[in-house]
Amino acid sequence: MMKMQSAALILILSGLVCTGWAQTPPVSIRPRSAAVKPGETVSFLCRVTVGAQPVKLEWRRVNNQPLGDNVKLGPDGALLTIANVALSNQGGYRCIGTTPQGKFTATATLSLRQPPQVRVSPGGQLRVLVGESVTLDCSVSGKPRPSISWIRKGTGGETQLAHTGSETSARLQVTMMSSEDAGTYLCRAQNREGLVEEEVELLMDVGGSPLASVLETDLTAVEGQSVTMHCQATGSPAPVISWSKLRAPLPWQHSVNGGTLMLNNLGRQDSGQYICNATNAQGFSEAYVQLEVDSPPYATTLSEEVEARAGDSLRLQCLAHGSHPIRFRWTRVGGASMSPGAESTKDGLLRIAQLRPTDSGTYKCTATNHVGSSEATSRVTVRG
Numbered sequence: 081m082m083k084m085q086s087a088a089l090i091l092i093l094s095g096l097v098c099t100g101w102a103q104t105p106p107v108s109i110r111p112r113s114a115a116v117k118p119g120e121t122v123s124f125l126c127r128v129t130v131g132a133q134p135v136k137l138e139w140r141r142v143n144n145q146p147l148g149d150n151v152k153l154g155p156d157g158a159l160l161t162i163a164n165v166a167l168s169n170q171g172g173y174r175c176i177g178t179t180p181q182g183k184f185t186a187t188a189t190l191s192l193r194q195p196p197q198v199r200v201s202p203g204g205q206l207r208v209l210v211g212e213s214v215t216l217d218c219s220v221s222g223k224p225r226p227s228i229s230w231i232r233k234g235t236g237g238e239t240q241l242a243h244t245g246s247e248t249s250a251r252l253q254v255t256m257m258s259s260e261d262a263g264t265y266l267c268r269a270q271n272r273e274g275l276v277e278e279e280v281e282l283l284m285d286v287g288g289s290p291l292a293s294v295l296e297t298d299l300t301a302v303e304g305q306s307v308t309m310h311c312q313a314t315g316s317p318a319p320v321i322s323w324s325k326l327r328a329p330l331p332w333q334h335s336v337n338g339g340t341l342m343l344n345n346l347g348r349q350d351s352g353q354y355i356c357n358a359t360n361a362q363g364f365s366e367a368y369v370q371l372e373v374d375s376p377p378y379a380t381t382l383s384e385e386v387e388a389r390a391g392d393s394l395r396l397q398c399l400a401h402g403s404h405p406i407r408f409r410w411t412r413v414g415g416a417s418m419s420p421g422a423e424s425t426k427d428g429l430l431r432i433a434q435l436r437p438t439d440s441g442t443y444k445c446t447a448t449n450h451v452g453s454s455e456a457t458s459r460v461t462v463r464g
């Protein structure tokens with residue numbers, strides 16, 4: 081009994097010595113590390129160099145996360161393949177071989193390679209007012225982590241500029257903009273995979289007083305309609321536009337959208353002068369729109385019923401309000417002919433010097449302007 085135990089112990093010890101476990105681990109992975117670009121495919125092969133086959137092979141992530149949907153294992157568990165590698169696949173992969181001699185593990189690491197990407201905001205061309213400050217932020221990604229620098233491009237070459245920020249972003253501040261600060265700046269990011277730059281151009285803006293202008297200076301509309309007035313302004317900083325009405329508040333039914341004023345359901349009282357006011361730190365500028373709201377005539381007669389005697393003289397006055405000019409016309413209702421002695425004036429007066437009994441009847445005044453027309457009547461009774 082005693083003898084057998086020691087024999088078995090010797091066997092294990094000699095196994096240890098022969099395979100040299102201390103130098104060559106019983107489980108190994110090829111390759112031991114891989115660096116690939118996102119979207120590529122990578123494989124790790126786990127091999128067991130000890131003990132009798134088959135052994136049980138298992139793969140785990142070092143961070144204890146699940147392997148992931150894009151990770152596939154070969155039928156015997158030896159080959160681990162990651163297709164369409166993403167950032168989340170980065171890290172260590174552990175192969176665990178369970179042999180009759182015990183459990184053995186080996187680890188391989190996957191890292192991503194990515195050329196730098198740079199984004200500067202605000203970007204492109206920037207107008208900066210004299211004396212104002214501007215902050216330029218450059219954010220960078222890439223694997224391995226790129227170095228970031230802000231550079232001023234000049235005729236004499238490049239100048240490296242001091243910046244603040246973290247490992248993935250760099251902030252450049254230009255304070256008190258002056259003509260010396262105008263020019264081209266670039267943010268540069270570099271790693272083993274490449275070098276990328278993005279440029280920003282700073283233009284010095286001396287500022288300018290506003291200048292307001294309207295598309296149409298005279299507008300006409302008809303009562304009940306809507307009208308839109310457009311105002312534009314140049315200047316620096318960009319002027320703020322406001323609308324008002326001369327000597328009156330803006331009509332109740334109005335809306336303002338940027339430089340555009342819209343008036344709805346117009347009434348005659350909305351006629352008048354509208355003022356667009358463009359204001360910035362440098363001053364203000366006004367532009368005017370004259371609005372004329374036209375209305376159709378509304379006609380009335382001074383007396384609806386007139387009684388007179390034959391031989392009397394008759395005066396019928398027609399009145400109308402509405403947009404001028406208004407034309408008046410007197411006619412007789414029912415087709416009877418107008419007295420030969422009748423005269424009418426431009427301002428709506430009908431005169432008959434000597435009434436006859438046949439002048440009895442209804443007289444109609446028609447008032448017309450360019451928008452429409454309206455009628456009013458007077459009944460005349462002549463007694464014999």
Ligand SMILES: *[C@@H]1O[C@H](CO)[C@@H](O)[C@H](O)[C@H]1NC(C)=O
Binds near residue numbers: 324359366
């Ligand atoms: C236009 O704006 C300026 C500055 O705000 C102001 O002084 C001026 O009175 C305004 N004009 C009108 C017509 O409102």
